[in-house]
Amino acid sequence: MNRIEDLTYSFTLTELEKKEIRILNEKISALYELKLGVENLEADEDEKKSLMEEIKRMGIQTDKSIRLWWIKKQNKYLKEIKDRIFKLDYKSNKVFSKIIE
Amino acid sequence: MDEIKMAQMATEWEGNYDPNSIKSITFCVTEDCNLECRYCYMTGKNKRRSMTFETAKKCVDYILENKKDFKEDSVIFEFIGGEPFLEIDLIEKVCDYIKFKMFKLNHPWFNSYRFSFSTNGLLYKTDRVQKFINKNKTHLSIGISIDGNKIKHDLQRVYPNGTGSYDDVIKNIDLWLEQFPEAATKATFSHDDLVYLKDSIISLWKKGIKNISANVVFEDVWEEGDDLIFEDQLNQLGDYILENKLYDKYYVRFFEPNIGNPIRKNELKNNFCGSGKMLAIDTEGNFYPCIRFLDFSLNNRKGICTGKIGDGFDKDRLRPFKILNCKNQSSNECLKCEVASGCAWCTGFNYDTYGTIFKRATFNCKMHKANVRANKTFWNKFEIETGKVSPRKKYENISDKKFLQFLLSDDMTPICSYNYIKNKGLNTMSKEIFEKGVKFAKKNNYEIILIGDIDFIDNNYYMNMVSSTSKSKYIDNKSIVIYDNSADGCCNNIDTCILLINKDNIKNIYEYTKLISMKHNRINLFFQDLNEWTSIQFDNYEDELDKLIDLTKESYANNNILEINILSDRINFSEHCNCDAGLSTITLAPDGNIYPCPAFYYDRIDTPLSNIDDALNGNYRNNNFSDKEGDLCITCDAYQCKACKYLNKKYTGEYNVSPKNQCLISHIERKKAKKLQSILINDKFIDSSNLITDINYSDPLEAQYHEKDIYC
Numbered sequence: 086m087n088r089i090e091d092l093t094y095s096f097t098l099t100e101l102e103k104k105e106i107r108i109l110n111e112k113i114s115a116l117y118e119l120k121l122g123v124e125n126l127e128a129d130e131d132e133k134k135s136l137m138e139e140i141k142r143m144g145i146q147t148d149k150s151i152r153l154w155w156i157k158k159q160n161k162y163l164k165e166i167k168d169r170i171f172k173l174d175y176k177s178n179k180v181f182s183k184i185i186e
Numbered sequence: 187m188d189e190i191k192m193a194q195m196a197t198e199w200e201g202n203y204d205p206n207s208i209k210s211i212t213f214c215v216t217e218d219c220n221l222e223c224r225y226c227y228m229t230g231k232n233k234r235r236s237m238t239f240e241t242a243k244k245c246v247d248y249i250l251e252n253k254k255d256f257k258e259d260s261v262i263f264e265f266i267g268g269e270p271f272l273e274i275d276l277i278e279k280v281c282d283y284i285k286f287k288m289f290k291l292n293h294p295w296f297n298s299y300r301f302s303f304s305t306n307g308l309l310y311k312t313d314r315v316q317k318f319i320n321k322n323k324t325h326l327s328i329g330i331s332i333d334g335n336k337i338k339h340d341l342q343r344v345y346p347n348g349t350g351s352y353d354d355v356i357k358n359i360d361l362w363l364e365q366f367p368e369a370a371t372k373a374t375f376s377h378d379d380l381v382y383l384k385d386s387i388i389s390l391w392k393k394g395i396k397n398i399s400a401n402v403v404f405e406d407v408w409e410e411g412d413d414l415i416f417e418d419q420l421n422q423l424g425d426y427i428l429e430n431k432l433y434d435k436y437y438v439r440f441f442e443p444n445i446g447n448p449i450r451k452n453e454l455k456n457n458f459c460g461s462g463k464m465l466a467i468d469t470e471g472n473f474y475p476c477i478r479f480l481d482f483s484l485n486n487r488k489g490i491c492t493g494k495i496g497d498g499f500d501k502d503r504l505r506p507f508k509i510l511n512c513k514n515q516s517s518n519e520c521l522k523c524e525v526a527s528g529c530a531w532c533t534g535f536n537y538d539t540y541g542t543i544f545k546r547a548t549f550n551c552k553m554h555k556a557n558v559r560a561n562k563t564f565w566n567k568f569e570i571e572t573g574k575v576s577p578r579k580k581y582e583n584i585s586d587k588k589f590l591q592f593l594l595s596d597d598m599t600p601i602c603s604y605n606y607i608k609n610k611g612l613n614t615m616s617k618e619i620f621e622k623g624v625k626f627a628k629k630n631n632y633e634i635i636l637i638g639d640i641d642f643i644d645n646n647y648y649m650n651m652v653s654s655t656s657k658s659k660y661i662d663n664k665s666i667v668i669y670d671n672s673a674d675g676c677c678n679n680i681d682t683c684i685l686l687i688n689k690d691n692i693k694n695i696y697e698y699t700k701l702i703s704m705k706h707n708r709i710n711l712f713f714q715d716l717n718e719w720t721s722i723q724f725d726n727y728e729d730e731l732d733k734l735i736d737l738t739k740e741s742y743a744n745n746n747i748l749e750i751n752i753l754s755d756r757i758n759f760s761e762h763c764n765c766d767a768g769l770s771t772i773t774l775a776p777d778g779n780i781y782p783c784p785a786f787y788y789d790r791i792d793t794p795l796s797n798i799d800d801a802l803n804g805n806y807r808n809n810n811f812s813d814k815e816g817d818l819c820i821t822c823d824a825y826q827c828k829a830c831k832y833l834n835k836k837y838t839g840e841y842n843v844s845p846k847n848q849c850l851i852s853h854i855e856r857k858k859a860k861k862l863q864s865i866l867i868n869d870k871f872i873d874s875s876n877l878i879t880d881i882n883y884s885d886p887l888e889a890q891y892h893e894k895d896i897y898c
Contacts, residue, residue, distance in 0.1 A: 112297050115297065118324065118325060
């Protein structure tokens with residue numbers, strides 16, 4: 086994992102943008118932690134299997150939304166399309182970014 | 187300013203939407219506990235009652251399926267005991283079910299929830315607890331209660347056999363902080379352990395706990411002198427923080443900078459805590475306004491149950507909580523308290539004490555006041571030692587402040603519209619009176635202003651300075667320098683000065699002001715004998731004001747703006763800012779008496795307000811001073827006028843009615859301020875808000891009574 090300060094480029098998000106990405110990230114982590122609890126539910130195996138599939142589908146969809154969101158910000162703030170790693174410092178709204186070699 | 191860690195409140199999770207829209211739902215999963223803390227408020231808890239999964243599941247279903255009763259954007263599900271981790275298997279199952287249910291219902295809380303725990307930490311490292319933490323780590327907030335150092339912690343937080351729990355808890359702290367680096371602990375202090383306060387807080391910081399939400403208990407446990415011990419401990423802690431520059435690393439609630447101001451109007455409608463807005467659920471599935479209203483949390487009353495699983499909420503029982511606010515549960519004394527902000531109370535404890543939620547228990551009043559004194563001392567010293575602005579400034583209104591002026595000797599240059607009477611003799615303030623004055627000021631929340639200089643004062647006193655000399659060892663950027671009918675003796679780096687003018691020097695006003703303006707950005711002009719002015723002085727004054735208008739305009743053009751009170755204040759003010767002598771400013775004189783201002787000491791036209799001994803004993807009277815404007819001032823908009831209380835009393839016999847010369851001079855200034863405003867607007871230096879209007883009188887008495895002839 087890259088440390089924030091190692092990442093080369095930086096830009097600052099608006100409060101609204103920070104909220105948007107925070108909610109998407111929250112959803113991904115909530116889906117992951119929901120998945121870890123499925124075994125503990127009082128349900129039969131078919132129901133659990135169906136739930137896992139639903140979580141997976143939602144996870145893929147949310148992950149895609151996150152990547153699209155970052156591409157939009159990349160276009161807005163960096164004006165170049167390349168694969169990047171992004172790290173958001175929630176306190177300052179500052180995003181640190183690096184091109185993936 | 188915001189980067190000072192000590193000034194930053196330790197905030198809990200603020201949700202992903204509106205931080206003011208978070209529902210707090212508390213599950214009391216067990217009444218059992220592996221400790222028997224001596225100060226625990228859950229006096230009726232026992233080992234038999236624990237929540238079943240079926241009860242918890244029904245509660246979760248009710249909450250998540252009733253969005254109309256739970257409209258908040260975000261939610262915190264809190265698990266409490268007893269000791270909640272004794273029921274970790276149940277909690278894990280409930281949390282898994284909550285996540286599942288939110289997902290299935292596509293509930294908005296799925297994107298904005300937290301699970302929160304208050305634990306004694308003894309089971310923190312167990313496999314079952316760690317498995318739960320790893321499974322839910324991005325949605326967890328865990329607070330471990332550690333009271334301080336070993337001796338303090340073990341006084342209160344003990345096992346059923348009476349032995350302390352410190353050594354067992356402390357083993358788990360490293361892992362806790364590794365998993366939650368910004369975690370906070372709550373440290374509570376009571377009569378028995380106050381003397382360990384400083385060492386306790388430092389000990390917690392040394393263990394790596396950066397945020398300490400410390401407080402004192404609300405109960406009626408405080409004894410005579412406890413407030414002084416508390417203040418002393420806080421002062422020692424403050425000195426330690428400053429010596430070691432820890433203000434950028436750590437936080438403790440006692441030094442939160444918004445403590446100790448009056449309650450603002452907009453705060454009266456708020457409640458101090460969230461009782462009624464939150465929901466607490468006992469082991470049987472009964473609802474309560476908060477955990478402190480459960481039966482086992484109360485000593486003298488039955489719990490207030492506001493609903494139960496299956497029946498839903500009892501809306502009538504909730505009504506009192508819906509209207510509960512700061513105003514309707516506080517006494518007049520609390521509402522008028524000058525240092526009210528940050529004073530804590532618990533609605534559950536109030537109910538337990540008085541049987542109603544609309545009456546505040548105030549057993550901790552003197553402890554809060556001690557906290558305020560130490561808090562102010564700390565931030566004042568912070569300013570002196572670091573040269574940075576105190577974060578308290580952000581929360582203070584100048585109109586809230588009170589000042590005690592120390593007139594240190596008879597031969598001090600006047601600081602306002604009066605004369606130093608030279609044949610009066612030469613008294614200087616004794617050290618004894620000075621120290622009594624400092625004690626009175628601290629006790630009654632007055633800021634200290636020194637007028638003059640005296641040998642025995644050391645720099646331990648935080649204070650403002652008014653001095654006529656540039657040689658004083660205490661002059662700093664908070665000081666004010668006085669020029670007495672001359673422009674000699676400038677001090678650099680001091681923003682504001684006073685220029686005293688007697689009737690013989692009116693023709694020199696421009697000359698003095700120009701010279702002084704090279705050293706100061708604001709000049710306050712005061713006239714010493716204005717009731718002796720005749721038409722000659724009035725004419726000369728008008729001429730001098732015209733020259734000051736040019737000088738001010740020039741300062742705007744050079745981008746080095748000069749403020750002269752008699753012109754600038756009328757342009758800048760939107761209401762009167764009259765003399766506050768006898769109200770928010772009083773003066774301690776060398777004779778040990780308290781006067782409205784130094785003028786009343788030099789010229790005894792009224793009895794003193796008090797002597798310092800009586801004042802210290804609480805016998806302070808204010809000689810009918812009133813903060814309402816005099817009838818003349820109500821009709822007047824010469825806002826720059828000070829309406830000097832001394833001149834008023836001396837020449838009209840009333841504190842709030844000005845003599846004619848005061849009004850005439852103020853209206854000349856008003857007329858000239860209007861001229862200056864017009865020039866500055868034309869040259870686009872200022873905008874055209876607060877325009878000064880035309881009037882057809884020079885004395886407000888004329889306007890008020892239309893009896894011009896009688897008074898001319």
